[in-house]
Amino acid sequence: MHNFTGKFLSSAGNRLSRFRMWRHIKTTKTHFYWSVQQNGDLLKVPMNRRRASRRISHSQRRDGPPGGEWRQKNQEQWRGHDKAQVRQVEKDERREQEGKQTVPRGTCQTMCPTRELRLRETQNRLHRFEMLVGTERDRRPRGDPLRAVKEYSRPAAGKDSTNPTDLRPPAVLRKTVCYLIDDIAASPGLHPWTEVYNFVFDRLRGVKQDMIIQRVSGFDCVAILEQTVRFLIYASYHLCGEPLRLYDPRINDTHLQENLSWLLNCYATGTEPHLNQEEFQALGLLYNLGSSRATRHILELPEQLRSTPAIRLALSINRAYLDGNPVRLLRLAQRLNFLQCCALHRHLVTCRRDLLLIFSHGYSSRNCRFPLDRLAQLLCLDTSLTAQLCQSYGVEVNQSNQVVFSKAAFTEPEPGKLHCKLYHNIVAEKQRDLTVGGIIHGCA
Numbered sequence: 306m307h308n309f310t311g312k313f314l315s316s317a318g319n320r321l322s323r324f325r326m327w328r329h330i331k332t333t334k335t336h337f338y339w340s341v342q343q344n345g346d347l348l349k350v351p352m353n354r355r356r357a358s359r360r361i362s363h364s365q366r367r368d369g370p371p372g373g374e375w376r377q378k379n380q381e382q383w384r385g386h387d388k389a390q391v392r393q394v395e396k397d398e399r400r401e402q403e404g405k406q407t408v409p410r411g412t413c414q415t416m417c418p419t420r421e422l423r424l425r426e427t428q429n430r431l432h433r434f435e436m437l438v439g440t441e442r443d444r445r446p447r448g449d450p451l452r453a454v455k456e457y458s459r460p461a462a463g464k465d466s467t468n469p470t471d472l473r474p475p476a477v478l479r480k481t482v483c484y485l486i487d488d489i490a491a492s493p494g495l496h497p498w499t500e501v502y503n504f505v506f507d508r509l510r511g512v513k514q515d516m517i518i519q520r521v522s523g524f525d526c527v528a529i530l531e532q533t534v535r536f537l538i539y540a541s542y543h544l545c546g547e548p549l550r551l552y553d554p555r556i557n558d559t560h561l562q563e564n565l566s567w568l569l570n571c572y573a574t575g576t577e578p579h580l581n582q583e584e585f586q587a588l589g590l591l592y593n594l595g596s597s598r599a600t601r602h603i604l605e606l607p608e609q610l611r612s613t614p615a616i617r618l619a620l621s622i623n624r625a626y627l628d629g630n631p632v633r634l635l636r637l638a639q640r641l642n643f644l645q646c647c648a649l650h651r652h653l654v655t656c657r658r659d660l661l662l663i664f665s666h667g668y669s670s671r672n673c674r675f676p677l678d679r680l681a682q683l684l685c686l687d688t689s690l691t692a693q694l695c696q697s698y699g700v701e702v703n704q705s706n707q708v709v710f711s712k713a714a715f716t717e718p719e720p721g722k723l724h725c726k727l728y729h730n731i732v733a734e735k736q737r738d739l740t741v742g743g744i745i746h747g748c749a
Contacts, residue, residue, distance in 0.1 A: 408519060408520050409467040409468075409469055409472060409518060409519060410469060410472070410474065410519060411469055411471075411472025411473045411474045411477070411515065411519055412469045412470055412472070412474070413469075413470055413471060413472060413473045413474075413477065414473075414474075414477060415450060415473075415477070416453065416454045416455065416473070416477070416480070416481045416484065417435075417448075417450070417453040417454055417455045418455060418470060418471045419450075420470070420471070421455060421456075421471070422448045422450065422453050425448065425453075425456075426445060426446075426447060426448050427445075429445055429446075431446055431448050431453070432504055434452065434489060434495065434504055435448055435449060435452050435453040435454065436448065436449065436452075437449040452488075454481060454484070454485065454508040454511070455471075455473070455481075455508070455511045455515075456507055456508065456511055457507050457508070457510035457511040457514060458511075458514075466514075466518060467518060472515050472518060472519060473512075473515050474519075475516075475519075475521050475525035475526075476525070478512050478515060478516065478521070478525070478529060479525055479528060479529060481508070481512055482509070482512060482529050482532055482533070483532075485505045485508055485509065486505075486532060486536065486741075486742055486745045486746065487742050489501060489504060489505055490502075490505050490536065490741055490742070490745065491740060491741040491742030491745070498543065498544070499544060499547055499551040499552055502540050502544060502552065503551075505536065506537075506540075506557075506560075509533050509536070510560070512529065512533075513533070513564070516529065522571070522575075523575070523577075524577065526571055527568065527571050527572075527575070527579060530564055530567055530568040530571065531568065531581055531585065531747070532745055532746065532747075533564050534561065534564050534565050534568060534585065534588070535644060535744065535745045535746075535747065536745050537557055537560060537561040537564065538561065538588065538592065538644060538647050538648050539644065539647055539741070539744055539745060540552075540557060541554065541557055541558070541561065541647065541648075541650075541651065542646075542647035542650050542729070542732060544557075545650070545651075545725050545726050545729070546724055546725055546726035561592070565585070565588075565589050565592070568585060569585070569586070569589060569602070572585075572586075581747060582610065583610065583613045583615050583616060584615060584747070586603060586606065586610070586615075586616055586619075587615040587616050587618070587619040587645065588644065588645065588648045589602070589603075590602075590603050590616070590619040590620070590623055591619050591622065591623075591641075591645055591648040591649045592648040592649075592651075594622070594623055594626050594649065594652045595623065595626050595627060595652075599623075600623060600627075603616060603619070603620060615645075618637065618640060618641070619645075621637055622634055622637045622638065622641075622649070625637060626652070626656070629659065629663075631656045631657065631659045631660040631663070632660060632683055634656055635653075635656060635657075635660075635683065635684065635685050635731075638653075638685070638731060639685065639731065641735075642735065643732070643735040643736050643737075643739055643744065644744060646731060646732040646735055647732060650725075650729065650731075650732050651725075653725075653728065653731065654723065654725050654728070657684050657686075657694065657728070658698065660683065660684065661694070661695065661698050661700055661715070662698075662715060664680075664708075664710050665698075665700060665710045665711060665712045665714070665715040666710075666712045667710075668710040669710055669711050669712040669713075670710075673709075673710065674703075674705075674707040674708065674709060675707065675708040675709075675710060676706070676707060676708070677691060677692060677702060677706040677707060677708055678706070680695075680708055685730060685731040686728060686730055686731075687730065688706070690727065690728060690730070692706075693727075694728065695708060697718045697722065697723050698715055698716060698717070698718060699714045699715055699716035700714065700715065701714065
């Protein structure tokens with residue numbers, strides 16, 4: 306067999322100078338083997354159906370460098386490649402750091418950039434509060450540079466929002482907010498207030514956008530956010546019950562939560578003292594009554610701040626809400642000031658409903674009667690509104706002005722039939738002679 310192999314290979318011209326090989330396919334069940342003779346030894350190598358590519362070392366290539374020299378060149382090439390990658394990564398990190406350090410600074414000294422004012426004049430997009438007096442009825446009214454305010458614009462692809470000439474510095478932003486409050490929101494000559502609200506709301510969003518782009522912080526940021534939060538809290542009470550096309554409470558709530566969260570974060574990260582921190586910490590808890598996150602935030606405050614009167618009162622009201630004690634909650638609510646009642650008012654409907662439900666179970670008896678005037682005192686309402694509220698929940702009030710509670714008769718009113726604005730007595734009584742400007746500026 307060996308002689309036959311040698312004759313076969315020599316007749317083929319000895320194509321492989323290094324190996325002497327003959328192929329013999331041997332079938333054993335379904336396995337195939339290569340029979341290879343190398344250096345006098347016969348080897349059996351399994352043969353796959355897909356033939357693998359033959360690996361030849363670089364030292365065996367024609368015109369190839371010796372093994373050691375090729376290995377050295379290969380290592381040098383990879384080292385150079387790694388160094389190039391490291392340099393590229395360092396360059397990208399340096400560029401990213403430079404981008405973080407480069408914060409645009411606004412140079413616009415007016416409430417509305419000149420370019421935007423001219424563009425909105427051309428497109429006839431001026432609000433009536435911004436038109437020059439005497440041109441309101443023109444085909445294209447002109448804008449008053451002293452009354453026009455930069456509107457909020459959504460970020461868009463290809464739009465440069467960091468142009469310094471379109472950004473207002475912090476001092477101009479504070480001036481803009483004061484104008485929106487004093488000359489627009491608090492103006493008795495501008496009505497309806499739903500239109501006033503929508504204008505101020507949009508322009509305050511533009512102020513916030515400029516603050517974010519310039520990364521405004523410190524005293525200017527806190528002062529603007531405080532006035533914005535007061536405005537949104539007051540609007541949540543004043544426009545309660547308005548049609549959805551004129552006022553959306555969900556949108557107002559979303560922006561109020563964002564501004565309030567930003568403000569509280571400024572209090573936590575700032576080093577300078579803030580005179581109004583007690584007020585807004587309490588407002589945040591009253592507005593988010595029953596929230597575990599808001600409660601935990603207050604409990605993590607320093608003891609000196611947590612023991613202030615406003616925060617202690619807010620904590621007591623929050624505890625009564627969590628304990629399901631509406632009578633105590635309404636009693637404590639009478640000690641709040643006007644803006645605090647505005648923050649609390651959205652929870653009053655639920656609180657009064659819980660009180661009627663508890664009494665419907667506790668005083669459910671045929672022979673039991675509860676005085677209507679006493680119930681009105683507990684609900685912080687007058688007797689007529691108390692009777693109307695009882696009727697909405699299926700609670701009977703007889704001709705002798707006595708309430709007949711029955712747990713079987715208690716029903717939930719249909720959506721939209723219970724108007725929260727009718728039961729704002731506890732809030733409206735505290736407004737008295739306060740002006741909108743004084744409320745938003747913190748003079749309430």
